[in-house]
Amino acid sequence: MITKNRNNLYKDPSPYLQQHKDNPINWQVWNLETLNEAKIKNMPIILSIGYASCHWCHVMAHESFEDIEIAQIMNNNFVNIKVDREERPDIDFVFQSSFQLFNQAGGGWPLTMFLDENAVPFSGGTYFPKTAKHGLPSFKDVLTQVVETYKLRREKIIKQSNLIIKSLTLRKNPVINQELVPILNETITRLDQVKGGYIGSPKFPTFNVFETLIYFYNKTKDLTYFRPVDLILNQLCSQGIYDHVEGGISRYTVDENWLIPHFEKMLYDNVQFISLLSSYIKIKKSVYFEKKLKETINFINKEFKNKKFDLLGSAFDADSEGEEGKYYTFEYNELHKIKGIEEFYDVKPQGNWEGKIILKELKFPDKKIQGELLDIRKKKKKPFFDEKIQLDLNCMWISSLVDASIALKEKYYLETAEKYFKNLKNKYEENDLHHSYSKHNVFLEDYAYYIKMLIDLYDATMDINYKEKANKIYSDTLKKFYNNEKNIFQKNPLTNTDLFFNPIDIGDGTIPNGNAIMLLNMTRLGKLKDAKNFSQSLYGYLNIYKNHMMTGIRSLDFYKEIDSGKDCGPDGCKSI
Structure with missing residues (x-):
C-alpha cells in the first residue's frame, strides 16, 4: 500500500531515484499501485524521467524539485512519479515518442510529461527553469496552467487518449522497396565533410551511422563510405570530447569542433567507440587508433567497474564539487609547469572554455606528460559514478572486447571478454x-x-x-x-x-x-x-x-x- 502523502523513493535502489528521495515532493515509483492511485483520485500524473549522471536533471532538481512552493503545487494537484530511464527504457521510449508526437521535435532529459489519470500523456516538455528565460516558461507557470486545463477539460483530455494511442502505434513510414544505398547517400550529404559527424552543433558521435558506413565499405570497397569514418575517428580521438588523461569519450560536445564536451561519460558511448575503432583497424592499420583503443579499454576496465560483481556500471557524472567539468578541465597555472606540454596540447594562458583549458591534442604525448596530467587530476574529487549494472550494456562491452581482440590480434582481450562473461553468468x-x-x-x-x-x-x-x-x-x-x-x-x-x-x-x-x-x-x-x-x-x-x-x-x-x-x-x- 503506497502512502501518497510522502516521498517513497527511499525504497528504490536506483541511484537516480535516491538523488530525489529527500525532495519535498511526494515522489512515487512507477508501478500498478501508483497508477491505480491516480485513477481512484481522478488526478493527473506528473512523470519525470531522467538518469543519475544527467546534468540538466540536476539543474531542474536544485531549481524546482527542492522548492517548497513548487512541491506544494505538485503534491496538492498531481500524483508525482519519478523514473530512471536506464532502469525502465521502455517507459522512457513510450514517453519520448509521445513528446515527439506532441512537439514535432526531439526529446531529451529531464523529460517532464503530464499524464491523465489513466497514465496516457496529454502534454509535456523537457527542462523547465524555475523562472522564465531563454523562451521557456517557468515550471511554476506550467504547473498552474496544467492544473487549470485539467480541471476545465478533464473529460475531453481523457477521451482523446485513443487518438494518441493510435497515433503512436502508427508512427512509421513504410518504404518497403527502398534500398540501403540511397539512404546512405542521403546520410552522407548531411555529414560535415570538414569537422566530421552531422553538420552543426551539438555534435553527437552517432556510432550507428558510421558502423553502417563501415559495413557498406566492406561490401563495396567504395571509399565514399570509408572517408567519413576516418574523419570522425580522428576528431573523436584528438579533440576535447576525448579524455586525454585517462581515456574514453564524453557524451557529446556543445560546439561543432568537438572541443567543448558535455562532460558526462556513458558506458554505451564508449563500448560503441571501442567497436568502431576495432572495425576501422580491421580494415586499415593505425598505430594512433590502436593506442586510443587500448587506452579506452583500459579506462573502462578500471574505472567503470562495479566491484561487487566485477561487471560494469553505467556512467560518470559531468559535475563534481558542484561544478560542471571541474574534474576534466585545467587551469593554465597547473599546466604551464609541465615541460614541453605545448608541443602536444593546445595550451594558452586565456584558456579555451570559460577561462579554463580543455585538452586538445596536437600530437600523441609520451607517458611522462600523461603521468603529470594524471597527478594533477588525482588531487580533484571524482564525479559521481552510477554503478548500476545494465545487462544489455555489459553484453555490448563483452562484444566490444571480442572486436578489439580480433582487430589487435591480441588474446588478452578475448580472455578478458570470457572472464566478464563468467561474471555475467554469476549475476x-x-x-x-x-x-x-x-x-x-x-x-x-x-x-x-x-x-x-x-x-x-x-x-x-x-x-x-x-x-x-x-x-x-x-x-x-x-x-x-x-x-x-x-x-x-x-x-x-x-x-x-x-x-x-x-x-x-x-x-x-x-x-x-x-x-x-x-x-x-x-x-x-x-x-x-x-x-x-x-x-x-x-x-x-x-x-x-x-x-x-x-x-x-x-x-x-x-x-x-x-x-x-x-x-x-x-x-x-x-x-x-
Missing part, C-alpha cells in the same frame, strides 16, 4: 534474465545483445557451448517478445501491463535497437552450417520486417541488418 540466471536492479524488468535489448555476445564469443573461440546457449536464448526471446499479431519483436515482454501501449522500436537511439540486433542475430545463426531450418524462418521474417521500416536515416541499423540478411533464402544462408 544473471539464463532462465531469468533481467535488465538491472529489479528482477521484474527485462527488455528486448537485454536478450538481443545477450545473443549477439554469445555468437561473438562462439565465432572467436569456436566453443560449441556459446552457440548452443545462443540458440536457446533465441528461442526464449521468441516466446517472451515476439508479437505474432504485428509480426515483430516488441520492446517489453508480452506480459507487460503497466503501459498504455506496448512499444515496438526500430529507430536508431543511443544504441542500435533490439529489432536490428535480432535481425543480425538471426542472419548470423542462419549462416551456421547446421541451420537450414533456421534460415527458412529467417527468410520469412525478413519479408515481414520490411513492412515495419521507417524513414531511412532513423532506421539505419534496421536497414543494415535487412541488407545483411538478403543472402538468406528458403534453401539456406551464405556469407557475404
Whole structure:
C-alpha cells in the first residue's frame, strides 16, 4: 500500500531515484499501485524521467524539485512519479515518442510529461527553469496552467487518449522497396565533410551511422563510405570530447569542433567507440587508433567497474564539487609547469572554455606528460559514478572486447571478454534474465545483445557451448517478445501491463535497437552450417520486417541488418 502523502523513493535502489528521495515532493515509483492511485483520485500524473549522471536533471532538481512552493503545487494537484530511464527504457521510449508526437521535435532529459489519470500523456516538455528565460516558461507557470486545463477539460483530455494511442502505434513510414544505398547517400550529404559527424552543433558521435558506413565499405570497397569514418575517428580521438588523461569519450560536445564536451561519460558511448575503432583497424592499420583503443579499454576496465560483481556500471557524472567539468578541465597555472606540454596540447594562458583549458591534442604525448596530467587530476574529487549494472550494456562491452581482440590480434582481450562473461553468468540466471536492479524488468535489448555476445564469443573461440546457449536464448526471446499479431519483436515482454501501449522500436537511439540486433542475430545463426531450418524462418521474417521500416536515416541499423540478411533464402544462408 503506497502512502501518497510522502516521498517513497527511499525504497528504490536506483541511484537516480535516491538523488530525489529527500525532495519535498511526494515522489512515487512507477508501478500498478501508483497508477491505480491516480485513477481512484481522478488526478493527473506528473512523470519525470531522467538518469543519475544527467546534468540538466540536476539543474531542474536544485531549481524546482527542492522548492517548497513548487512541491506544494505538485503534491496538492498531481500524483508525482519519478523514473530512471536506464532502469525502465521502455517507459522512457513510450514517453519520448509521445513528446515527439506532441512537439514535432526531439526529446531529451529531464523529460517532464503530464499524464491523465489513466497514465496516457496529454502534454509535456523537457527542462523547465524555475523562472522564465531563454523562451521557456517557468515550471511554476506550467504547473498552474496544467492544473487549470485539467480541471476545465478533464473529460475531453481523457477521451482523446485513443487518438494518441493510435497515433503512436502508427508512427512509421513504410518504404518497403527502398534500398540501403540511397539512404546512405542521403546520410552522407548531411555529414560535415570538414569537422566530421552531422553538420552543426551539438555534435553527437552517432556510432550507428558510421558502423553502417563501415559495413557498406566492406561490401563495396567504395571509399565514399570509408572517408567519413576516418574523419570522425580522428576528431573523436584528438579533440576535447576525448579524455586525454585517462581515456574514453564524453557524451557529446556543445560546439561543432568537438572541443567543448558535455562532460558526462556513458558506458554505451564508449563500448560503441571501442567497436568502431576495432572495425576501422580491421580494415586499415593505425598505430594512433590502436593506442586510443587500448587506452579506452583500459579506462573502462578500471574505472567503470562495479566491484561487487566485477561487471560494469553505467556512467560518470559531468559535475563534481558542484561544478560542471571541474574534474576534466585545467587551469593554465597547473599546466604551464609541465615541460614541453605545448608541443602536444593546445595550451594558452586565456584558456579555451570559460577561462579554463580543455585538452586538445596536437600530437600523441609520451607517458611522462600523461603521468603529470594524471597527478594533477588525482588531487580533484571524482564525479559521481552510477554503478548500476545494465545487462544489455555489459553484453555490448563483452562484444566490444571480442572486436578489439580480433582487430589487435591480441588474446588478452578475448580472455578478458570470457572472464566478464563468467561474471555475467554469476549475476544473471539464463532462465531469468533481467535488465538491472529489479528482477521484474527485462527488455528486448537485454536478450538481443545477450545473443549477439554469445555468437561473438562462439565465432572467436569456436566453443560449441556459446552457440548452443545462443540458440536457446533465441528461442526464449521468441516466446517472451515476439508479437505474432504485428509480426515483430516488441520492446517489453508480452506480459507487460503497466503501459498504455506496448512499444515496438526500430529507430536508431543511443544504441542500435533490439529489432536490428535480432535481425543480425538471426542472419548470423542462419549462416551456421547446421541451420537450414533456421534460415527458412529467417527468410520469412525478413519479408515481414520490411513492412515495419521507417524513414531511412532513423532506421539505419534496421536497414543494415535487412541488407545483411538478403543472402538468406528458403534453401539456406551464405556469407557475404
